[in-house]
Amino acid sequence: MTTKSEQLFNKAKQVMPGGVSRNTIFRKPYPFYAASGKGCYVTDVEGVTRIDFANNMASLIHGHAYAPIVEAVSEQLTKGSCFTMATEAEIEYAALLCERVPSFDKIRFVNSGTEAVMAMLKASRAYTGKAKIAKVEGAYHGAYDYAEVSQTANPSNWGDIDKPNSTPVAVGTPEKALEDVVVIPFNDVDRAIKILDQHKDEIACILVDLLPHRVGLIPASDEFVCALRKWADDNASLLVFDEVITFRTNYSGAQQNYSVNPDLTAMGKMIGGGFPTGAFAGADKVMKVLDPTEPKVLLPHSGTFSANPVTMTAGLIAMRDFDQKAVDKLNDLATYARTEITKVIKDVGIAACVTGAGTMFRVHLKAQPPKNYRQAYADKEESKHVNALLEHMFANGVMLINTCSATLSTTMTIKEIDHLVATFKSGFEMLLPKITK
Numbered sequence: 001m002t003t004k005s006e007q008l009f010n011k012a013k014q015v016m017p018g019g020v021s022r023n024t025i026f027r028k029p030y031p032f033y034a035a036s037g038k039g040c041y042v043t044d045v046e047g048v049t050r051i052d053f054a055n056n057m058a059s060l061i062h063g064h065a066y067a068p069i070v071e072a073v074s075e076q077l078t079k080g081s082c083f084t085m086a087t088e089a090e091i092e093y094a095a096l097l098c099e100r101v102p103s104f105d106k107i108r109f110v111n112s113g114t115e116a117v118m119a120m121l122k123a124s125r126a127y128t129g130k131a132k133i134a135k136v137e138g139a140y141h142g143a144y145d146y147a148e149v150s151q152t153a154n155p156s157n158w159g160d161i162d163k164p165n166s167t168p169v170a171v172g173t174p175e176k177a178l179e180d181v182v183v184i185p186f187n188d189v190d191r192a193i194k195i196l197d198q199h200k201d202e203i204a205c206i207l208v209d210l211l212p213h214r215v216g217l218i219p220a221s222d223e224f225v226c227a228l229r230k231w232a233d234d235n236a237s238l239l240v241f242d243e244v245i246t247f248r249t250n251y252s253g254a255q256q257n258y259s260v261n262p263d264l265t266a267m268g269k270m271i272g273g274g275f276p277t278g279a280f281a282g283a284d285k286v287m288k289v290l291d292p293t294e295p296k297v298l299l300p301h302s303g304t305f306s307a308n309p310v311t312m313t314a315g316l317i318a319m320r321d322f323d324q325k326a327v328d329k330l331n332d333l334a335t336y337a338r339t340e341i342t343k344v345i346k347d348v349g350i351a352a353c354v355t356g357a358g359t360m361f362r363v364h365l366k367a368q369p370p371k372n373y374r375q376a377y378a379d380k381e382e383s384k385h386v387n388a389l390l391e392h393m394f395a396n397g398v399m400l401i402n403t404c405s406a407t408l409s410t411t412m413t414i415k416e417i418d419h420l421v422a423t424f425k426s427g428f429e430m431l432l433p434k435i436t437k
């Protein structure tokens with residue numbers, strides 16, 4: 001007897017490398033295939049329904065098939081999905097986002113988080129006339145050659161913490177790209193500034209995710225962000241934030257929690273209302289590099305599907321309905337989840353901890369919360385246990401992101417969180433005898 005998913009995977013393998021279009025959804029021995037989703041529940045082709053704490057990698061803020069978006073997008077589709085013309089929808093949505101975030105004077109829409117980060121880095125280069133970028137060790141910023149440097153650094157290649165190596169993700173990454181990326185340790189002001197000082201006059205921007213998922217889902221300290229802001233100002237460089245995920249953590253994004261503003265911000269995921277999107281926004285003086293009415297356009301920038309009215313319509317509704325009240329309510333629910341999981345960890349007596357902020361959290365099989373990428377890094381043994389925990393959660397009706405991270409959607413209630421917590425408890429009990437250190 002084979003499952004429907006297995007049959008689909010056998011077909012998929014014939015036409016896609018490894019049977020998938022994105023490695024994130026691959027599971028051994030084969031991925032599961034979704035049939036439908038409603039609210040915070042997803043039903044697979046086997047007919048099994050689970051609570052969705054993955055939300056398409058943190059991109060759905062109102063869960064699946066959110067009725068106001070379904071209705072508005074269906075209407076837009078009858079009028080056409082994309083044109084070689086601008087539409088009113090993009091102006092309305094741009095105005096909403098600029099109104100929402102104090103650091104946004106101007107905004108441009110693109111089609112993914114990767115594209116948003118790439119365009120933001122290129123805008124920084126065009127504005128400063130410098131080539132290098134600085135980024136935090138291990139931080140994930142999408143697939144642009146420069147942005148992905150050091151993303152998969154490991155103990156065999158990450159080098160001295162006083163000068164972390166620029167390690168490639170993909171084989172064949174140009175040496176020049178590696179040379180043009182300066183890697184700094186997270187939340188370590190002294191080391192970061194010393195490293196930046198070695199590249200004075202060369203750095204276009206410092207790229208920071210304020211709650212970097214792969215660095216452990218721990219918030220950047222205000223001290224760290226302020227020090228980077230000051231260094232950027234002192235050295236004619238820019239400070240730019242990747243809020244592709246973290247925009248969901250507060251009304252004006254995670255930047256609302258800090259005492260300084262970025263020059264530019266990249267967004268994606270949630271702001272598409274369930275459709276592919278990205279955007280970058282920031283100070284007028286920098287965004288001017290894109291302006292086609294300027295005598296010289298420093299960064300010519302376009303994209304066939306950028307700001308298409310389907311995405312703009314969906315995004316506008318998603319963000320309109322994620323107002324301050326909804327943000328507060330969801331953040332409270334996430335705080336409840338983090339508190340309850342921490343209690344269960346203590347009750348079971350397992351060496352584990354919870355990190356995160358806003359609507360997100362991550363469970364680590366470590367006694368203490370990690371402070372940086374090197375501490376968050378899971379060795380083979382830990383990865384094996386994390387995978388066993390994920391399997392247990394999945395078998396018991398809970399879908400998580402594969403780092404054992406969860407993101408909430410506004411359709412969730414205490415009922416779903418209590419199920420999550422109870423499933424973590426039985427998962428920890430299952431793991432406890434297997435963990436030797």
Ligand SMILES: Cc1ncc(COP(=O)(O)O)c(C=O)c1O
Pocket residue numbers: 057112113114115117140141142143209213242243244245268269
């Ligand atoms: C922080 C961050 N930046 C950028 C990206 C890239 O976004 P996309 O997958 O839409 O290209 C991601 C995706 O997970 C992300 O988490």
